[in-house]
Amino acid sequence: MVSTNRYYLADRPDGVPDDDTFDLRTVELGDPGPGEVLVKIRYLSVDPYMRGRMDAGESYAEPWEVDEPLQGGGVGEVVNETGTEFEAGDTVVGNMSWSEYHLADADGLQRIETGALPVSTALGVLGMPGRTAYFGTREVLEPRAGDTVVVSAAAGAVGSVVGQLAKLQGARVVGFAGSDEKCEVVEEEFGFDACINYKTTDDYVEALAEAAPEGVDGYFDNVGGPITDAVFAHLNVDARVAVCGQIALYNAEETPTGPRKLGKLIETRARVQGLLVGDFAPRFEQATADLAEWVAAGDIEYRESVVEGIENAPDAFLGLFEGENIGKQVVKVE
Amino acid sequence: MVSTNRYYLADRPDGVPDDDTFDLRTVELGDPGPGEVLVKIRYLSVDPYMRGRMDAGESYAEPWEVDEPLQGGGVGEVVNETGTEFEAGDTVVGNMSWSEYHLADADGLQRIETGALPVSTALGVLGMPGRTAYFGTREVLEPRAGDTVVVSAAAGAVGSVVGQLAKLQGARVVGFAGSDEKCEVVEEEFGFDACINYKTTDDYVEALAEAAPEGVDGYFDNVGGPITDAVFAHLNVDARVAVCGQIALYNAEETPTGPRKLGKLIETRARVQGLLVGDFAPRFEQATADLAEWVAAGDIEYRESVVEGIENAPDAFLGLFEGENIGKQVVKVE
Numbered sequence: 001m002v003s004t005n006r007y008y009l010a011d012r013p014d015g016v017p018d019d020d021t022f023d024l025r026t027v028e029l030g031d032p033g034p035g036e037v038l039v040k041i042r043y044l045s046v047d048p049y050m051r052g053r054m055d056a057g058e059s060y061a062e063p064w065e066v067d068e069p070l071q072g073g074g075v076g077e078v079v080n081e082t083g084t085e086f087e088a089g090d091t092v093v094g095n096m097s098w099s100e101y102h103l104a105d106a107d108g109l110q111r112i113e114t115g116a117l118p119v120s121t122a123l124g125v126l127g128m129p130g131r132t133a134y135f136g137t138r139e140v141l142e143p144r145a146g147d148t149v150v151v152s153a154a155a156g157a158v159g160s161v162v163g164q165l166a167k168l169q170g171a172r173v174v175g176f177a178g179s180d181e182k183c184e185v186v187e188e189e190f191g192f193d194a195c196i197n198y199k200t201t202d203d204y205v206e207a208l209a210e211a212a213p214e215g216v217d218g219y220f221d222n223v224g225g226p227i228t229d230a231v232f233a234h235l236n237v238d239a240r241v242a243v244c245g246q247i248a249l250y251n252a253e254e255t256p257t258g259p260r261k262l263g264k265l266i267e268t269r270a271r272v273q274g275l276l277v278g279d280f281a282p283r284f285e286q287a288t289a290d291l292a293e294w295v296a297a298g299d300i301e302y303r304e305s306v307v308e309g310i311e312n313a314p315d316a317f318l319g320l321f322e323g324e325n326i327g328k329q330v331v332k333v334e
Numbered sequence: 335m336v337s338t339n340r341y342y343l344a345d346r347p348d349g350v351p352d353d354d355t356f357d358l359r360t361v362e363l364g365d366p367g368p369g370e371v372l373v374k375i376r377y378l379s380v381d382p383y384m385r386g387r388m389d390a391g392e393s394y395a396e397p398w399e400v401d402e403p404l405q406g407g408g409v410g411e412v413v414n415e416t417g418t419e420f421e422a423g424d425t426v427v428g429n430m431s432w433s434e435y436h437l438a439d440a441d442g443l444q445r446i447e448t449g450a451l452p453v454s455t456a457l458g459v460l461g462m463p464g465r466t467a468y469f470g471t472r473e474v475l476e477p478r479a480g481d482t483v484v485v486s487a488a489a490g491a492v493g494s495v496v497g498q499l500a501k502l503q504g505a506r507v508v509g510f511a512g513s514d515e516k517c518e519v520v521e522e523e524f525g526f527d528a529c530i531n532y533k534t535t536d537d538y539v540e541a542l543a544e545a546a547p548e549g550v551d552g553y554f555d556n557v558g559g560p561i562t563d564a565v566f567a568h569l570n571v572d573a574r575v576a577v578c579g580q581i582a583l584y585n586a587e588e589t590p591t592g593p594r595k596l597g598k599l600i601e602t603r604a605r606v607q608g609l610l611v612g613d614f615a616p617r618f619e620q621a622t623a624d625l626a627e628w629v630a631a632g633d634i635e636y637r638e639s640v641v642e643g644i645e646n647a648p649d650a651f652l653g654l655f656e657g658e659n660i661g662k663q664v665v666k667v668e
Contacts, residue, residue, distance in 0.1 A: 005644055016655065022648045044644075044665045046651040070647075076667075098647050100667055115626060124662030125629060125636035126622050134621045135614040155637070157662035161625075164634050182660055189635050239604040251655060265606055270573040272599055272606035280469040287468045288460050291495075292449060295459060300498050301523050302459035303489070310339055310378075313404075313432050314356045317380040321350065321585060326516055328458030328491035331378045333410075333434055 002029050002038065002079075006099035007070045013054055016251045021054065022070070029103050037086050037109060038079040039094075039102045045073035045123040048222075051250035069097035073123050075112065082106065093122040124157050132244060133161035140242035141218045145170030148212045150231050151192075153222035155182035158244060160190045162220045167191055171218070174211045176204075176227050204230030218242075224249045224262060303327025336363050336372065336413075340433035341404045347388055350585045355388065356404070363437050371420050371443060372413040373428075373436045379407035379457040382556075385584040403431035407457050409446065416440065427456040458491050466578060467495035474576035475552045479504030482546045484565050485526075487556035489516035492578060494524045496554045501525055505552070508545045510538075510561050538564030549573075557582045558596060637661025 003026060010023035032038050050072060053064045064070065074096025078086045084106035086092060094109040096102040112122045124130060136158070143149050143166040151166070153159040154175025163173045163186070175186045175195040183195035194211040201207045208216070208230055215236040221228050225248030235241070243262045265272065280287070294300040305325035307316035313331045320329060337360060344357035366372050384406060387398045398404065408430025412420045418440035420426060428443040430436040446456045458464060470492070477483050477500040485500070487493040488509025497507045497520070509520045509529040517529035528545040535541045542550070542564055549570040555562050559582030569575070577596045599606065614621070628634040639659035641650035647665045654663060 007644075007647060017648075017652065024645065041667045044647060044667060046647060046654065046663055046665060048654055050651065051655075098644065098665075100644055113622075115630075117626070117629065120638060120640070120662075120664050120666075121629075121636070123664055124638055125634065126625055129662055130625045130636075131614070131618055131621045134625060135617070139614070155660045157636075157638075160636065160661060161634060168633065185637065185660060189637075191635075235604050237604075241604055241606045243606060247655065262606065270569050270571075270575055272575045272577055272596065280465070280473070283469075284465055287465045288447075291460055291464045291468060292451070295451065295455075296449070299502065300459065300495060301525075302455070302464075302491075302494065303519065303523070304454060304458055304491075306454070310341075310375075310432065310434055311358065313341060313378060313380060314351075317384065318351065320380065320382055321385075321581065326489045326519060327494060328454075328463055329380055330454050330457055331380060332454075333375045333378060 001031065002101050003027070004029060004099045004101040006097055009054060009064045009066050009068055009070060011066060012056060013251075017051070017054060029101055032080055032082060032103055035084060035106050037082045037084060037092070037104050037106050039074070039076040039092060039096065039104050039109075040079050041074050041076035041096050041100055041102055042091075043075040043120045043123055044096060044098055045128070047072060047128070048245055048247040048250060051247075069099065071095055071097050073128060074102065075119050075122050076102070086111070091119050093119075093127065125161060129157035130161055133158045133165060136220060136242045136244055137162050137165040141166065141220055141240050143169040143171040143218050147171040147217035148174065148214055148236075149218040149220065150174045150176070150208070150212060150216050150234075151220045151222070152176045152227050152231075153245070153247065154186045154190070154192060154195060156222060159220065159222055160186070163190055163192050166218065166220075172212070172214075174208070176223070198227055205233050208234050215239075220244060221246070221262070223247050228262070305329045306332045308332045335365065336435050337361070338363060338433045338435040340431055343388060343398045343400050343402055343404060345400060346390060347585075351385070351388060363435055366414055366416060366437055369418060369440050371416045371418060371426070371438050371440050373408070373410040373426060373430065373438050373443075374413050375408050375410040375430050375434055375436055376425075377409040377454045377457055378430060378432055379462070381406060381462070382579055382581040382584060385581075403433065405429055405431050407462060408436065409453050409456050410436070420445070425453050427453075427461065459495060463491035464495055467492045467499060470554060470576045470578055471496050471499040475500065475554055475574055477503040477505040477552050481505040481551035482508065482548055482570075483552040483554065484508045484510070484542070484546060484550050484568075485554045485556070486510045486561050486565075487579070487581065488520045488524070488526060488529060490556060493554065493556055494520070497524055497526050500552065500554075506546070506548075508542070510557070532561055539567050542568050552576075554578060555580070555596070559583060562596075639663045640666045642666045 008023045011020050013021045053061050075093045078090040091112045092109040149166040149171045151159045151163045155177040166173045173192045175192045176198050186192045186195040196207045216234045219231045219241045221243050222245035224246035243265045303326045310333045316331045342357045345354050347355045409427045412424040425446045426443040483500040483505045485493045485497045489511040500507045507526045509526045510532050520526045520529040530541045550568045553565045553575045555577050556579040558580035577599045637660045644667045650665045
């Protein structure tokens with residue numbers, strides 16, 4: 001039996017979480033059952049995505065219930081002899097409650113191998129944030145030599161690694177961060193080519209025009225909101241946007257700015273890709289032949305709306321916005 | 335010499351174009367020069383994308399200048415013997431001004447081959463809209479048997495074809511259209527499984543829950559705005575969203591609803607794809623090994639912010655939203 005302080009979700013927040021959200025309770029943990037490991041926690045991770053778990057609605061992580069302990073990544077030491085693969089004194093990482101001690105399923109723990117690095121790196125550069133940067137950069141951002149890559153929350157656990165990985169690929173890397181001190185670290189320590197302090201900059205679009213004069217080929221978005229608005233304005237053709245976080249919006253009750261709903265893309269890993277038919281010009285002929293065949297076979301039906309007279313062309317055009325047409329709207333001139 | 339009426343851009347519209355936008359003038363066309371063809375126009379196409387050309391800002395089509403003739407796809411007959419590959423009487427399609435006669439570069443014209451179909455189909459199902467549907471469906475939407483596909487502007491030139499192509503692949507297809515009449519056509523003629531009349535429906539999210547109970551695997555977006563909002567709420571994992579048009583927004587001075595800036599994706603064909611690190615779980619080990627190596631080699635710098643004490647975990651968490659951390663924020667419990 002061990003006693004621990006542990007945080008519970010006291011109430012779901014409206015907007016920014018506050019005192020009413022969190023409830024610290026002292027609880028007694030029972031003895032570990034079969035397959036369970038008692039962990040004395042050393043480090044807990046707090047992450048933006050947790051805000052989503054406080055809401056009732058579905059997110060990419062399951063919502064917490066009110067009166068449920070808050071949870072997240074943690075590092076600690078195994079206390080007891082367990083009859084599992086873990087021994088007392090092992091340092092482990094896994095999902096822990098926000099508490100001093102945690103009874104964990106052995107299945108969910110990994111022994112930490114951080115070598116000469118402090119064990120807390122298992123929650124950072126070697127852990128979830130580092131891996132997020134690693135895969136996000138390789139699989140979505142795909143920076144190439146000569147690219148310009150923008151990273152929001154550039155001083156953060158994920159962004160700082162993303163920018164460096166992009167640099168290793170030969171990209172020019174521009175960060176957004178929230179203080180001059182951060183920007184100095186971003187530039188001097190993380191090696192970004194430029195950093196925009198978004199708290200002292202009025203016009204992000206203009207600032208980016210200077211910092212990324214050749215446009216943006218890759219954007220690693222951790223924040224959403226007006227920064228993302230500004231980056232979108234500079235996207236180059238075939239740009240890759242990795243939507244990794246939307247922290248600017250997690251507390252928002254409404255979303256006043258920025259491309260909205262991108263959080264949904266995290267949830268679904270949907271890709272959103274613009275379509276411009278001209279890209280496929282070399283294959284127009286085949287398309288027309290196929291379509292003609294399908295129409296002839298009755299597989300494709302079509303409609304046209306015809307407006308008569310050149311003088312009515314503006315009406316025909318405006319009618320599109322009123323939804324007056326069915327199928328293709330044309331103007332019959334003669 | 336031939337005289338023709340022709341529409342000019344009189345002024346750039348604010349919001350919805352009106353009478354002040356269009357100016358009909360009577361002009362004399364000179365004789366065709368070398369490589370030019372005089373075309374007596376039969377059909378002109380008007381398309382939503384043209385709204386973009388009326389604005390000064392860059393779009394995926396070049397902006398029109400004020401006092402420039404309005405232009406678009408047209409079908410007509412060659413009037414003169416030209417010394418080009420075209421002969422008088424040929425029916426051609428190409429870019430025409432909004433006029434009765436047009437002097438066209440022969441290079442930009444194609445002889446029409448619509449077979450038994452009316453020549454106007456060269457502007458519709460066999461033309462740009464049909465091809466847009468064809469490539470958009472094949473290359474972006476990629477409908478699969480058993481998928482649910484949603485199409486906005488389902489009664490339109492593009493949407494009607496998209497829905498049918500998706501049906502041919504075995505998808506369940508749900509359309510949005512703006513009248514009961516349209517919905518009847520969409521269901522009965524184009525064979526969609528369901529159609530939502532967005533003008534008589536209050537709650538699109540609820541309507542979709544009924545029409546697409548298994549969620550949305552593919553969304554072909556022609557409109558943007560609140561319909562797109564609602565579809566986003568139903569996206570399934572690995573959904574494909576083809577952003578083809580944003581007609582609901584083209585006249586908007588501000589964009590009050592819907593995912594915004596998606597028009598930019600059309601311009602750039604950027605893909606926006608959510609990222610969830612858990613997708614890459616089988617490769618975590620390699621990632622950690624690589625990261626450790628890079629950190630050891632000094633290729634990757636990292637920072638951590640440490641808050642001490644379990645009691646400060648909420649502050650550490652809230653601090654994320656205030657940007658108080660540099661690098662990975664952790665709570666040091668002991």
